[in-house]
Amino acid sequence: MTSRSSQATARTSSEARAVARTQTLLKGKDGIGTVRRTTLPGGLRVVTETLPSVRSATFGIWANVGSRDETPSLGGATHYLEHLLFKGTRKRSALDISAAIDAVGGEMNAFTAKEYTCYYARVLDTDLPLAIDVVCDMLTGSLILQDDVDAERGVILEEIAMTEDDPGDCVHDLFAHTMFGDTPLGRPVLGTVDTVNALTADRVRRFYKKHYDPTHLVVAAAGNIDHATVVRHVRRAFDKAGALSRTDAVPTPPRDGSRALRTAGKxxxxxxxxxxxxxxxxxxxxxxxxxxxxxxxxxxxxxxxxxxxxxxxxxxxxxxxxxxxxxxxxxxxxxxxxxxxxxxxxxxxxxxxxxxxxxxxxxxxxxxxxxxxxxxxxxxxxxxxxxxxxxxxxxxxxxxxxxxxxxxxxxxxxxxxxxxxxxxxxxxxxxxxxxxxxxxxxxxxxxxxxxxxxxxxxx
Missing domain, CATH: 3.30.830.10 (Metalloenzyme, LuxS/M16 peptidase-like)
Structure with missing residues (x-):
């Protein structure tokens, strides 16, 4: 006898398959360079580019959030969050995350910019399902515990100090401030010592929930891959986290921004x-x-x-x-x-x-x-x-x-x-x-x- 919860799960899965939309955006020659996009329920987009001649694949998730989206008191929150998503989920510890990719000879990293953040893993094509599961788990199941926030704070303060010790790098942050002043575009991506010290787990969690909704995310994969297979693995990972339940959600359009303050002669x-x-x-x-x-x-x-x-x-x-x-x-x-x-x-x-x-x-x-x-x-x-x-x-x-x-x-x-x-x-x-x-x-x-x-x- 099938339980009501099982019936509901089957119905949700059926609805998810029904509303997924796939388009061929660029048609390559003999399948090489073909770019496809599938929009899943919840507004999650999956884009892939097929390159059958290689033995590797790179999988990434892009979030439509950067340091430009921070208030002055949240300076550095986007970059702080990037670090924290590697610290553990409901399924994996921080060691489990890194060990899973290291065990197959892959590499995993992330970067934060003014207007977006990206998490990615590069692996052999045969290990792509593992990379998808690990990166998706990080993006949907992060715990953001206070202990992890406190431990990582020291790492980020060292990163700020390292940047300050490199004037060839630091001068570009200074130039952004010279041009844009005390505005989101003028502030450093890493934040400052004061703003980083002021961030708490609760504030970072709220920032995470607001900006890591599937409508703000783009999944991208390139290499010796099959688009349908990537979509299937991504959908399974996000479904497990309950992140694709909003079947009426639509992707967030590209940002247009508001005209930034610019200076001359300063x-x-x-x-x-x-x-x-x-x-x-x-x-x-x-x-x-x-x-x-x-x-x-x-x-x-x-x-x-x-x-x-x-x-x-x-x-x-x-x-x-x-x-x-x-x-x-x-x-x-x-x-x-x-x-x-x-x-x-x-x-x-x-x-x-x-x-x-x-x-x-x-x-x-x-x-x-x-x-x-x-x-x-x-x-x-x-x-x-x-x-x-x-x-x-x-x-x-x-x-x-x-x-x-x-x-x-x-x-x-x-x-x-x-x-x-x-x-x-x-x-x-x-x-x-x-x-x-x-x-x-x-x-x-x-x-x-x-x-x-x-x-x-x-x-």
Whole structure:
């Protein structure tokens, strides 16, 4: 005789199968590179990319939450939570979690950014069911005990201290604060010593329940996998946790954000006894959805993306003023950053900044010659393809695309977009982005007179 609870379980399972929707987003050749999406009840999305020629698979879960979603008193909560999900579930201890993946020679990790968090495991294709079960268990069954919160607090404080000890890393956090001020985008992902010390298990649990609902999650897998098999294992794991019961739930759309505060002409200096002065000179960039991002990517490559770039040649090759000098872009939902980093001797910081500022001004007013743009297009195209040569990179691409754009773009389409960038588009975006008044962040042992002169670089 079947019990009522068994009948209810069967009915729920039947409903889950009925409402799951599968789409082929990108059709590969002979099944290679095919990207599919299944939307499960509860609003959980599962995207996969098939690559039968490899023997590995990478499985990840992306959460639509980052440090940008924290209030000032919750600073660092997203990153703290990332650590805590490895500390144990109702099924597994912290040792069980790590030992399960280590036992099959796999690797497991996570990272937190301003607008998302990702947990992933890379294993042999035959061990994919294990990876799915472990990572899904972490995301749905975490205990977040006070003892674990207290124990991990010390680890996170050490991570903050480690970052503070690396001025080449710390200066980028300083630059974000210089540009965005005391706003979620301007605060460090790790939080501060004070905010981390103030976090309790109860506050982190509430944050977890609010932001780790299936509607805010994207499951992504890439490698020698079968889409239907991945969906089946994911659905089973989430069903066990009771996370797919809301059959009317729909996925959360990509965030649009609210316009972030941006500054111009501001200079922030942290005096520290270091061998080098670490500087970032930059200005507002473009949002990640801005169609001009392709032209900005070409511009960034030409300016500071490699050994043949303008900044590398002028600062390092011709004058020997720095070992590391490069430019970069960061795109968020509603805004972005363009920055130039250099590490140099403190006595030469003004020379380096003048060269960088002169090059930015020159490119903003005169543009780049066609041959430099053509070379940058080739470099960007090649690095894009080479950067996707492993299953981890493929998982990152499809997971982030689904979470941040709600759509997928094939590698061929990406290459076509890069190749279609015209010199006029690059010159136009150079004038708009580089023509803005920059801001500056510096960490190093600068004397008072040197620090006072830094305003010359942004005037």
């Amino acid at each position: 200079v922030d200096v942290i005096s520290r006894r270091t061998e080098q002065a670490h500087v970032v000179l930059g200005m507002p960039g473009l949002a990640r959805t801005d169609e001009r991002r392709w032209a900005l990517g070409v511009l960034n490559t030409a300016l500071g993306g490699g050994m043949s770039s303008r900044l590398f040649q002028e600062v390092r090759e011709k004058r020997g003023l720095a070992y590391s000098v490069y430019s970069y872009t960061s795109g968020f939902a509603d805004t972005g950053l363009f920055g130039v980093y250099a590490g140099c001797r403190p006595s030469q910081v003004h020379d380096v900044l003048k060269i960088c500022r002169d090059e930015l001004d020159r490119v903003a007013s005169d543009g780049l010659p066609d041959e430099e743009i053509e070379r940058a297009i080739g470099q960007l195209s090649g690095s894009t393809v080479l950067g996707l040569e492993d299953t981890g990179a493929l998982m990152n691409r499809i997971g982030k695309s689904e979470l941040c754009w709600g759509s997928q773009m094939s590698v061929d389409e990406m290459l076509a977009r890069i190749s279609a960038v015209t010199p006029d588009e690059v010159r136009a975006v150079a004038g708009e982005v580089l023509g803005q008044r920059p801001s500056l962040s510096v960490i190093g042992p600068l004397k008072d007179k040197q620090a006072d002169r830094l305003h010359e670089a942004v005037s």
